[in-house]
Amino acid sequence: MRYMLLIYGPDAATSADDxxxxxxxxxxxxxxxxxxxxxxxxxxxxxxxxxxxxTVRVQGGQRLVTDGPFAETKEVLGGYxxxxxxxxxxxIDAAARCPGARxxxxxxxxxxxxxxxxxx
Amino acid sequence: xxxGAGSGSGAAGSGSGAAVxxxxxxxxxxxxxxxxxxxxxxxRLLGGDFDAAEEALADAFVIALETWPRDGVPANPAAWLxxxxxxxxxxxxxxxxRQADKLAELESALSxxxxxxxxxxxxxxxxxxDRLRLIFTCCHPALPLESRVALTxxxxxxxxxxxxxxxxxxxxxxxxxxxxxxxxxxxxxxxxYRVPPDEAIPERLxxxxxxxxxxxxxxxxxxxxxxxVRADLCREAIRLARxxxxxxxxxxxxxxxxxxxxxxxxxxxxxxxxxxSLVLLEDQDxxxxxxxxxxxxxxxxxxxxxMIAGRESAGRVETAGTPAGRPPGRTPAGxxxxxxxxxxxxxxTYLLQASIAAQHARTVTxxxxxxxxxxxxxALLAVVAPSPVVELNRAVAVAEADGPEAGLEIVxxxxxxxxxxxxxxxxxxxxxxxxxxxxxxxxxxxxLRAASLxxxxxxxxxxxxxxxxxSTPQADIG
Numbered sequence: 001m002r003y004m005l006l007i008y009g010p011d012a013a014t015s016a017d018d019x020x021x022x023x024x025x026x027x028x029x030x031x032x033x034x035x036x037x038x039x040x041x042x043x044x045x046x047x048x049x050x051x052x053x054x055t056v057r058v059q060g061g062q063r064l065v066t067d068g069p070f071a072e073t074k075e076v077l078g079g080y081x082x083x084x085x086x087x088x089x090x091x092i093d094a095a096a097r098c099p100g101a102r103x104x105x106x107x108x109x110x111x112x113x114x115x116x117x118x119x120x
Numbered sequence: 121x122x123x124g125a126g127s128g129s130g131a132a133g134s135g136s137g138a139a140v141x142x143x144x145x146x147x148x149x150x151x152x153x154x155x156x157x158x159x160x161x162x163x164r165l166l167g168g169d170f171d172a173a174e175e176a177l178a179d180a181f182v183i184a185l186e187t188w189p190r191d192g193v194p195a196n197p198a199a200w201l202x203x204x205x206x207x208x209x210x211x212x213x214x215x216x217x218r219q220a221d222k223l224a225e226l227e228s229a230l231s232x233x234x235x236x237x238x239x240x241x242x243x244x245x246x247x248x249x250d251r252l253r254l255i256f257t258c259c260h261p262a263l264p265l266e267s268r269v270a271l272t273x274x275x276x277x278x279x280x281x282x283x284x285x286x287x288x289x290x291x292x293x294x295x296x297x298x299x300x301x302x303x304x305x306x307x308x309x310x311x312x313y314r315v316p317p318d319e320a321i322p323e324r325l326x327x328x329x330x331x332x333x334x335x336x337x338x339x340x341x342x343x344x345x346x347x348x349v350r351a352d353l354c355r356e357a358i359r360l361a362r363x364x365x366x367x368x369x370x371x372x373x374x375x376x377x378x379x380x381x382x383x384x385x386x387x388x389x390x391x392x393x394x395x396x397s398l399v400l401l402e403d404q405d406x407x408x409x410x411x412x413x414x415x416x417x418x419x420x421x422x423x424x425x426x427m428i429a430g431r432e433s434a435g436r437v438e439t440a441g442t443p444a445g446r447p448p449g450r451t452p453a454g455x456x457x458x459x460x461x462x463x464x465x466x467x468x469t470y471l472l473q474a475s476i477a478a479q480h481a482r483t484v485t486x487x488x489x490x491x492x493x494x495x496x497x498x499a500l501l502a503v504v505a506p507s508p509v510v511e512l513n514r515a516v517a518v519a520e521a522d523g524p525e526a527g528l529e530i531v532x533x534x535x536x537x538x539x540x541x542x543x544x545x546x547x548x549x550x551x552x553x554x555x556x557x558x559x560x561x562x563x564x565x566x567x568l569r570a571a572s573l574x575x576x577x578x579x580x581x582x583x584x585x586x587x588x589x590x591s592t593p594q595a596d597i598g
Contacts, residue, residue, distance in 0.1 A: 001310045087312035088262055089320070110309050 009104025044081035143189030376471030383477035
């Protein structure tokens with residue numbers, strides 16, 4: 001099974017000082033190393049602050065481009081990991097060890113199988 | 121018999137009337153008793169597929185309804201149902217050609233040899249493991265609480281979907297949907313079908329016990345609905361708590377939960393008067409308390425404390441030289457609880473609550489409650505599981521032990537915290553203490569507030585009686 005661990009927390013753009021310690025990179029490096037050692041790591045990256053986000057929609061053939069994320073919320077998506085393991089308990093354990101779990105919350109989502117493409 | 125609808129329609133057959141009906145009833149009873157354990161094994165054999173296991177079991181039940189009335193109930197109904205359901209599951213898989221790969225994999229896992237080994241008496245532990253596995257999966261924290269409850273009752277309790285829907289006062293379709301979603305999540309998120317590893321047990325066991333406690337409370341607290349169905353929920357919760365306690369004999373919290381449920385259930389008959397109104401603990405007819413349940417619950421509490429005393433003395437050997445804390449054998453069911461260790465070996469919330477219930481149950485012989493002991497048990501509970509509700513209960517015990525003034529002092533602190541302002545029992549408790557202190561005006565106002573917040577008919581009727589008493593100056597009803 002592959003799972004995406006979505007890291008939600010305070011927006012880096014709105015918290016000017018780092019009182020939470022969220023931007024101390026060492027625990028994140030340690031965590032990435034741990035995932036790799038466990039053979040769980042498949043992918044993972046942090047996202048830039050939502051102030052840099054742009055939302056795009058197409059309605060009636062028209063492009064609608066607006067500034068900012070789709071919805072203003074307290075906790076924003078700040079990054080993700082993709083891990084591979086046998087079951088949800090292992091994924092939950094991996095999510096609980098992520099530094100992001102201490103600053104916000106982690107969503108654990110199974111990655112769904114893409115239906116096979118119809119032959120041309 | 122092509123669609124496995126389970127119980128129901130039947131009985132339209134030719135002829136032999138009552139005898140067939142009896143055999144049928146017996147078959148249904150046996151099925152109810154055995155279905156949980158059979159399902160637990162089938163789910164494992166079928167690789168964690170709840171739906172396939174349920175379908176196969178429903179098929180087996182249909183066959184049982186045909187053959188048991190004719191040939192008699194087999195000596196080992198669980199084994200019979202498992203083998204029969206296994207065969208039906210294989211039939212289904214054979215028919216489904218597109219699942220050819222899965223078939224090969226399962227056929228080896230389900231070879232007659234391995235199954236017979238599984239079903240031999242000597243492999244009881246394996247079957248017990250299956251049921252434990254099923255409980256932990258049904259009560260997985262990744263499932264919403266309401267789904268855990270429904271899934272536990274459906275799979276382990278063998279209750280039908282309409283029965284569960286009736287008990288929880290939700291439409292059948294809603295409940296069916298809940299079950300479908302829960303099973304889909306188990307499959308899609310890959311919730312494992314296994315007992316969690318030792319280090320995860322304390323955290324996961326909490327979820328299991330909380331689910332069972334919720335099932336019991338739904339039956340006991342009666343927020344509405346059919347009294348008989350609700351009694352069923354209480355019985356089912358006790359049965360499942362007994363199962364967990366038996367399957368995890370070295371842990372005190374399952375023992376504590378089982379004891380708590382038995383002790384609460386022992387008072388069920390005395391809790392309501394003939395007209396359905398609520399009877400306070402102090403006014404209950406002790407003769408209607410179930411002495412069998414009290415004896416068993418009290419013995420379990422004592423066993424729990426003895427286990428903790430054993431752990432503590434074992435711990436003391438390691439830290440030799442420190443003075444002994446609490447002498448072993450001084451159990452709260454018999455006397456004073458004394459200080460408890462807050463480490464893993466100490467009493468947990470269920471054992472403490474059961475100990476309190478055991479204290480109340482002692483009055484079955486007519487003696488007074490030991491309120492000082494109860495107050496100190498609540499003080500321990502407030503350390504292990506601090507909450508304003510525990511504080512409120514401690515206040516009640518303190519009021520009984522040291523007088524209403526001492527109790528009211530604690531209640532006023534809870535009121536000041538503001539956290540229980542919408543909780544009718546906070547105001548009812550405060551009202552009661554004010555009444556006993558003769559502060560009738562304040563008491564009446566607090567009773568009114570409690571009644572306005574109370575959602576339960578019998579409890580509100582009780583509060584309104586108190587309000588009426590306080591409105592007529594000369595009324596003084598004990």
